[in-house]
Amino acid sequence: MKLFVTSLVWLFLFGSHSAFAESIRAGYFPFWATYSQSYHVTDIPAERLTHVIYAYANITEQGEVALGDKYADVDRIYENDSPLGGKRGSYNQLRQMQKAYPHIKTFIAIGGWSYSKYFANAARDPDTFARSAANFVREHGFNGIELDWRSPVMKHRGQPANWQQREQYFTLIKATRAALLALTKETGQEYGLSVTLSADDQMMEHWPLPEMQLYVDFISLLSIDFHGSWNDKTGHYVPLNAPAGELSVGAAITRFNALGGQSDKLVLMIASQGTSWQGVSSPGVGQPTKGVPLGSWDNEQTGASGVFSQQDIQRFTKDPSWQQGFDSKSKTAWLYHPEQQIWLSYDSPQGIDAKLNFAQQQRLAGTALWTLPGDASGSGSVLLQIHQFDAPWQSIWIDSRQWLIAGFISLAILLSLLMAYRKFKPAKQEAPISLPDLVSLIEQGAHNHQDVPEPMQQMVQKLQSWQQQALAIESNTEPARDILPVWQQSRSVEALHQELVSWFSRQPGVKSASVYQGDRQLAASDDPQHGEDSQSIQLLLDDLDACVLQLQVSPEHNHEGHYRQLTDQLGQCRQYLMQLCRQPQLLGELHAIAQSKDKLRYIKAERGYSGLYLDGQAEPSYILLRLTGIKLYFDNQTLLQVHRSWLVNPNRVVCLEKLQKGKWQLRLDCGDVVPVSKSYLQWIQELFPQWWSQSA
Structure with missing residues (x-):
């Protein structure tokens, strides 16, 4: 029994995250995944990560940190969130995740391509930015900050360098670190700081690498998007190796070291997606293209990006209509569809393994997956492959612990049954039942065996009941169900x-x-x-x-x-x-509509969501409740349905206009126009005849 207890203790220590020092295994969670990909914080495989980096927070014109998407970040109501206020949204889900997985560090990434517009303003007043960043971290419960300026000094290769921004960026990094240290004195909690770094050697050389790495915990190499929709010829998405003068992971890390970078500060970003082109007459690199196809998350409104998720890529690999290949020099895989003339470059397990080995040889600080929502599930997961490479025993523990614990518990119960049998066995019995015989009795239904004492029969029944429950939990086959x-x-x-x-x-x-x-x-x-x-x-x-x-x-x-x-x-x-x-989500979304009705112009149905178009917002706010559901709670004087996909605020309508080919539209006071379906036309004219007269 002592051996069993000792083994069980070691097993739990073996599976814990605190038992061994780990390399960084970060994962990026972009806020838009909750819209386009139906991926939420609760879907993150937190056990396999050391850091979750939430992308992105914005920067105001005044150089202060602001929410990137208010609805996704702090307004969306999840289970156990309050519909009447309080902490909600993805930020609150991150707090809940940390309670369940205390080892996880959550960073807020600030900037990115979409939100770097005012980074230069922030760099000119670093103290204001740093104070707002520290306040943002404290208010929303993050453990650190990632500065993702795309890109200081020289935004694109070939452009003249703005040398003033080199020193400004360094000052900004120092000010942010100082603000986080001051926050530590207030809260007693340590906070991390990281930055992203372009893999383009022409841009990298302008960054204050030796100086800035003294103030950051790690640097994430932007080893993604080496080729994409902006190229008129095919190219590998993220090659490990490439001819001289072309972008590659190997060349970027070599350049980083030559510029005074510390390899133990560098984190290699690994993609869970691939890029593609259409109109490609034959597979290979350097082939002329005719643009890119709609990718995994694209639609007519967003336009085509050509980017496909790991889930879709794995589906393509199982389809015989796709040709497959692997470039042994670049360590990059490709797919080609002859009929559709689509060529796709991505990282296969073989290519990812090559990058992981290279990162290990270079003694890098770790890896970061871009992005978590784009990854596949199960054995095809990129994160799973990273975890198995980086911490194989820990990964085995996560995958097998339920069976191992079940086995230990089963052994403990069997040993207990054996001791109980010895205690209650009849005096006339010469020898105790052996452990194999006991197992055989259990398999045959020991509770009906006449030689087993009644107390032991009860324990056997409990064991059999537990075994059935364990098998039901672990079984991969689903029984028939409604x-x-x-x-x-x-x-x-x-x-x-x-x-x-x-x-x-x-x-x-x-x-x-x-x-x-x-x-x-x-x-x-x-x-x-x-x-x-x-x-x-x-x-x-x-x-x-x-x-x-x-x-x-x-x-x-x-x-x-x-x-x-x-x-x-x-x-x-x-x-x-x-x-x-009837859940709080409905109440919260109705409250959001009612609260903003004075600024509301119209609501438009968009891909399973409803977009609220408000004054003062460049982009709509999205909710889950759809139009016919919204209409049940608001009268025609507040929200008027004029089209299957449109609800309009009648107080914002100027006139009803007739177009060519018998079409109609409403013109709003802000200049926007809203289409009107013929089926609603007569009803609208009866309710609001003044709109007709104003257009005449």
Whole structure:
């Protein structure tokens, strides 16, 4: 027993993060992932990381730190958040994550390409910036700051250098460190400071490397985006090696060392994505292109970036229509689709392994994954590969600890059963039962065995019950189940709809299932697109958002008995959806609309979200509640529906205008125009006849 206890203690110490010194394993979490990728802080595999870097905070024209996206950062309501104020959003989720994983350090990255506009203003007044940065960290619970100025001295290669910014940036770094040290004296907590560094040698040489690394904990090498949509020819996304004069990871690190950089301060950024081009007639580097295709997170509004996530890339590798290759010199993989003429460059496991080995040889401080949302799950995860390379035993512990703990507990129970058997065995029995025999009895159902004493029978029953529970938890195969438990694991309306479509698609007789936002008056109708051997059945899924479930079914399955089970399931789903809509998220979003109604111009449906367009904001604020749900809580004098995808503030409307081809639009006092559907036109003219007369 002493050996068992000692082994268990060592096992827990072995799995703890504090037992061994670790290299840095950082992961970047961009705020826009909560919109475009439905990825949230709770999805972060925190056990495998030492740092989570939240991207990004903004800088005001006055040179002070500000929120990057107010809704995503501090307004969005998650489970256990308060709908009436208090700490909310991704920032609060990071606080909760730290409570569960105290080893994690959370940094706020300031700047990036989108938010570096006023970095120069901040550098001219470093004390003001540093004070605001320290206050920002204290207010929102971060453990450190990453300065991500893109880029001081020389923003792009080939441009004249602004030498004044070299000294200003160094002063800014020193002031920020001083402000964090002052904050430590107030709170008793230590705070970290890091900076990003361009991998372009023409830009790197202008940075105050030897001086600034004395004040920072680490420097993140921006080893991403070496080639992309801005190039008219194909190129490897992030090659480890490249011909002289071209960007590569190896050349960047060599240049960093030559400029006086300390390798133990440098963190290598590794990408969980790849870049692609279209119109490529044959695979390879240097091929002419015709732009880039829509990537994993692109749409017509955002435009095409050509960037694909690791999830999509792994899906492509399993598709035989994609050709695959690996450049042994650059250590970079590629995919090519001959029919679509798309060529994609990315880091395969072989390429990532080469970079990790190179980083180890160079004695770098660690790695940082850009980005966490772009990574794949399971065995295809880039972060998993990094963790297995960097801390293999710790990674094994995380992957196998449930089984190991279960095994130890099982052994302890067996030993306890053995001792209990010896204690309660009949006096006439000459020898105690052996451990193998005991295991055999348990497998055969020892609670029915006449030779086992009653107290031991009870313990055996407990063991068998525990074994069944453990197997149920660890089993990778899902038993047959209805849809309601699946829905209850989802966190958003969109996820619920996806689960619904997936479940119904697997039912007998259902050829296809889809969810769309439709009208309230629904009727079953034949769909000629699916031929004579199928029929379209439409069911109202969601009263709040008027969402429709459409099923394409075979005629032989179109009878009441078969669909009674399906409609029963649908009823459960609708009840749960209404429960979801009563959660604090709904109250908080309605409160946000009501609070800003004086500044609100219109609300527009955009990809499963609703965008609130407000005065004084260049970008919309997004909420999860959709238009038909919003309309239930506001009258026509506050929000008027004029189009399936538009709600307008009638107090901001100037006139109703007729366009060519029978189209109509509303013109607002700010100059914006909102389209009007014909189905709403007569109703609008009856409610607001003055708009018609004003346009005449």
